[in-house]
Amino acid sequence: MREVAVIGIGQSEFGKFPERSAASLGAEAVRATIRDCGIAPKAIEVAYCARAYDANCTGQGILKEVGVRNIEIINVENACAGGATAFRGVWKEIADGRYDVGIAIGVESMTTSPIAGKLIPPEKTDLEGHLGLTMPGMFAMVACRQMEQGATVEDFAQVSVKNHHNGCLNPQAQYKKEFTVEQVLASKMICDPITLLMCCPNTDGAAATILCSMDVARKFTNHPIRVLSSALCSADYKYTQEDICASPVGVKVAKMAYEMAGVDPKDIDLVEMHDAFANEEILRYEDLMLCKPGEGIELLRSGATAIGGRIPVNPSGGLLSLGHPLSASGVRTVCEVVMHLRGQAGKRQTPNAKVGLAQMLGGLVTNLEHGAVAGIHILAR
């Protein structure tokens, strides 16, 4: 298996753009990515494009706009982990020697989707979804359980305060505004104890990365960012799990990723992850073994996961402030990690970052009949 490098990263603007097509957002991200590494578009040999809603040869539409033609294009979907799936797809093609250069694209136009609308709707057959067990409902149940185990609503609010603070340092964040714990708690109640400011917003946006073999990478840079590991797995979620707070597949994929990379959780300098709801981030600390089981709340309270802390989590602002264009997020998290490993993350830079982890979970709550998917990539300079 060949070593694979990321040489180009790029994003579109993130926000609500009902007048823009997914292809236009995707093309903006791809153009930025091509500019970032200076590669000729015609050098791109394969593309994976993730989009969860209204996929209709979206990859072809995006690449046509930037003049990339006559290549193999695979459109993928894996709920919120679609972007991680696209990145892994390109990684495999290059690692296995099938192609030398590929692009991973993630894009979502939530505001223009007739399906996604304002709230991801439950499936026709999802009785519990129609009874209210949508994303916020499920995460509210999880939050109640977390509170049984010692968390407070102030802890959940603190995650939102932290990530909104981080977003203020990120020019690409959808929302750049500081909030206090009191303001988060006083915002509109969505599903007790989840308030509006504990929910990630609906967002339109795209992100892309160009991956290549190490041979190609060295033509473009003396400091390629290496992909140390790629891991992805699916699993049942709701009906088969004993603990509503646990993500067995998240833990499994984390172990796979660490083992493949040959690194320990304590070697990770920063993490970008799925914080669709503020309380979720605390659970993921434990899944990713950033702390011992049951110590996620203490890790948060210690300040270790803030910028400047021992292990910054979501320095980008996370889904909570940057926004969550579903399939884009799994590529965007990789872009953020790469920025830190390159030392290009500006005011939110993790000092001397050597190893970073990009995690994405999908299908966690709605679509309960279908199951969850977790994708993790560990990168290093």
Added chain:
Amino acid sequence: MREVAVIGIGQSEFGKFPERSAASLGAEAVRATIRDCGIAPKAIEVAYCARAYDANCTGQGILKEVGVRNIEIINVENACAGGATAFRGVWKEIADGRYDVGIAIGVESMTTSPIAGKLIPPEKTDLEGHLGLTMPGMFAMVACRQMEQGATVEDFAQVSVKNHHNGCLNPQAQYKKEFTVEQVLASKMICDPITLLMCCPNTDGAAATILCSMDVARKFTNHPIRVLSSALCSADYKYTQEDICASPVGVKVAKMAYEMAGVDPKDIDLVEMHDAFANEEILRYEDLMLCKPGEGIELLRSGATAIGGRIPVNPSGGLLSLGHPLSASGVRTVCEVVMHLRGQAGKRQTPNAKVGLAQMLGGLVTNLEHGAVAGIHILAR
């Protein structure tokens, strides 16, 4: 690169099933596939699942129903070529040695889709689509051009007569009814000269195949069906092409597939292909080099592509009579080829079939801004 075999094939019923979910249709196909080869579900290590409309971790939903859990699942979309993309995805995983056993699934529930509805709608930004250049409109324009070059409406009708005859020999066909040329021409005019019986129907259905390394295959059968080649490519379609009848990407992918397989078009014993509209099949004869350029009409008229002819095309009944559940078709065509190579095709069996070709085109007409994709697999016993 390792040699890959197909050891299991299976299909759901094809028809209009508004009361059935895509997961239910997919699970029916997967169960049939598992029964076909006798493999234990837990031996399946990776899955690719194609669905064009309303994909929402469909692969996870299907595999959960049959008890396949905790594996890597990639949901893909590539318009009508989605099934071919899924098959190729699994083929790559095994050829590249990443996994030993995988399943490719294609499924579409056209009747329950809020998007697909009765007619695939044009994109919001597709001005020409909204002016009438939908699938039937585009193929009608193509048909007019073909008639300028010597084809007659009777030729187009003859393709439908042939494929509906074949469908009568296939227990799984949606429509099992013989038609005469006169009946096809007298059916409702959809878009001159395309009549109703020259259009493939909207169909719900699923198909699946289990692929594995040759080592594994030999445990299950002394006669594995070998995948000689896999080729897939995307290209612009409408705006960049000089000849409305030509499919440059179809020709390109055919050349790739023949070269990789090391076979000549004259070595092919049967072909399953995209006959979304009756006149299309004639064009594809030329793309696939079953005859010389410009001689497609003569090939049809000679009877060579009928069952019992030199090179039977769509002995299954094709999309025209079997139905076209978009993403299922690219897997279903492989299943049909495998049946002939095994000698299990019953009354429609191609005598002594040694090499077969499964082709699928996608995004050919609607979604014009996005482009086309062609996927071809050549299989042999």
